[in-house]
Amino acid sequence: xxxxxxxxxxxxxxxxxxxxxxxxxxxxxxxxxxxxxxxxxxxxxxxxxxxxxxxxxxxxxxxxxxxxxxxxxxxxxxxxxxxxxxxxxxxxxxxxxxxxxxxxxxxxxxxxxxxxxxxxxxxxxxxxxxxxxxxxxxxxxxxxxxxxxxxxxxxxxxxxxxxxxxxxxxxxxxxxxxxxxxxxxxxxxxxxxxxxxxxxxxxxxxxxxxxxxxxxxxxxxxxxxxxxxxxxxxxxxxxxxxxxxxxxxxxxxxxxxxxxxxxxxxxxxxxxxxxxxxxxxxxxxxxxxxxxxxxxxxxxxxxxxxxxxxxxxxxxxxxxxxxxxxx
Numbered sequence: 001x002x003x004x005x006x007x008x009x010x011x012x013x014x015x016x017x018x019x020x021x022x023x024x025x026x027x028x029x030x031x032x033x034x035x036x037x038x039x040x041x042x043x044x045x046x047x048x049x050x051x052x053x054x055x056x057x058x059x060x061x062x063x064x065x066x067x068x069x070x071x072x073x074x075x076x077x078x079x080x081x082x083x084x085x086x087x088x089x090x091x092x093x094x095x096x097x098x099x100x101x102x103x104x105x106x107x108x109x110x111x112x113x114x115x116x117x118x119x120x121x122x123x124x125x126x127x128x129x130x131x132x133x134x135x136x137x138x139x140x141x142x143x144x145x146x147x148x149x150x151x152x153x154x155x156x157x158x159x160x161x162x163x164x165x166x167x168x169x170x171x172x173x174x175x176x177x178x179x180x181x182x183x184x185x186x187x188x189x190x191x192x193x194x195x196x197x198x199x200x201x202x203x204x205x206x207x208x209x210x211x212x213x214x215x216x217x218x219x220x221x222x223x224x225x226x227x228x229x230x231x232x233x234x235x236x237x238x239x240x241x242x243x244x245x246x247x248x249x250x251x252x253x254x255x256x257x258x259x260x261x262x263x264x265x266x267x268x269x270x271x272x273x274x275x276x277x278x279x280x281x282x283x284x285x286x287x288x289x290x291x292x293x294x295x296x297x298x299x300x301x302x303x304x305x306x307x308x309x310x311x312x313x314x315x316x317x318x319x320x321x322x323x324x325x326x327x
Contacts, residue, residue: 006255008073009035011080013235014248018086024236025171029162032232033155040151098249101242108241109254111317115175116234117257118310122182122303123227124265129273129296130220136199136293137216138208140284146217154224161229162236171237172318178226179311185222186304188215195300199293203280223303231258237318269299 013028020027042065049061102109126133130150134143165174189195194212201208235251242250277294 002259006252009255010248010252012076013251014244015080015082017235017239017244017247018083023163023166024239025162025164025166025233026159028235029159029232032162033159033228035158037151037155040148040155043148043151098246098253101246102250102253105241107317108319109250111313111319112234112237112241113254113257115179115310115313115318116230116254117261118306118313119175119178119227119230120258120261121265121268122306122310123223123230124261125269125299125303126220126223127227128266128269129299132289132291133195133216133220133296135282135284135289136195136202136291136296137213138198138202139213140282140289146220150220150224153221154228157225157228158232161225162232165233165236171233171240172314174233175230175237175314175318176311178229179307179314181222182226182307183304183311185215185219186300186307189219190297190300190304193297194219196293196297199291199296202282203291203293268302272298272302 012031016027016031017024046061046065049064050057053060127150131143131147134140134146139146161174161178165171168174192212192215194216198208198212198216200206234254235247238250238254239247273292273295275295276298277292279290279292279295281288281290283289
């Protein structure tokens with residue numbers, strides 16, 4: 001699955017950048033937004049299939065999805081083509097390989113890799129606890145709906161931040177904006193102890209604060225949008241610095257940050273929640289859930305530090321160089 005996902009993700013992104021040289025961010029943002037919107041589209045469909053198919057439903061669901069996705073992807077690959085005026089260098093013509101190109105600006109590449117990794121780690125750390133945080137602020141019955149809304153912000157961030165970056169001289173500016181917004185939203189919930197206080201109110205049966213609820217929801221929306229925007233701007237930022245000839249290989253190397261973040265973000269957040277605070281039971285729609293508001297709040301101390309480091313990396317390692325035309 002991982003090999004197929006990585007391979008299928010890279011080729012369309014490069015092709016779109018070749019077709020839309022002047023609006024690379026908008027083009028890749030549309031593609032990557034579709035990638036993110038799958039959560040909002042496929043999740044309810046999968047849940048409906050599981051419910052309606054009964055025993056053995058998960059097995060039948062995967063067969064149905066396999067058939068549908070095969071048809072969609074097969075038609076897509078028939079339509080995928082590079083512009084007629086693009087000359088794809090053959091191996092003998094390429095000259096510098098991907099790692100050689102990276103060596104021309106090693107500090108910039110390292111900076112892009114680090115801030116990409118940290119942004120994804122922060123996003124996954126919070127998103128992995130998202131439904132439980134929603135229960136902590138009194139919206140347990142709407143956890144599924146709000147999770148779909150955050151998915152829309154995730155997809156919107158992929159499209160919106162990428163399209164916005166097209167109008168900037170330096171595409172790295174969009175990362176500074178993402179990190180600043182994430183720091184502000186996280187800091188507000190830390191200062192107000194929003195998750196911890198709301199969770200305590202839910203556990204003790206006290207009224208919740210609408211202001212704190214709004215702050216926590218804004219945090220979830222901002223982090224999801226920043227997670228998506230940081231994801232979708234990577235290929236275009238790389239193409240601005242390293243050109244188009246080796247962009248798929250360079251982009252693929254950079255996506256190793258995504259893979260490693262997938263191994264650390266969720267796990268670190270779960271470790272913090274398990275080690276800090278005391279779980280308490282609450283009842284939502286007749287179901288009993290164990291929540292740990294103090295643990296979820298503690299995750300924010302990690303993410304705000306990582307967001308600050310990401311901002312510093314964006315400023316001092318990736319820098320503020322003017323946008324270069326892709327080769």
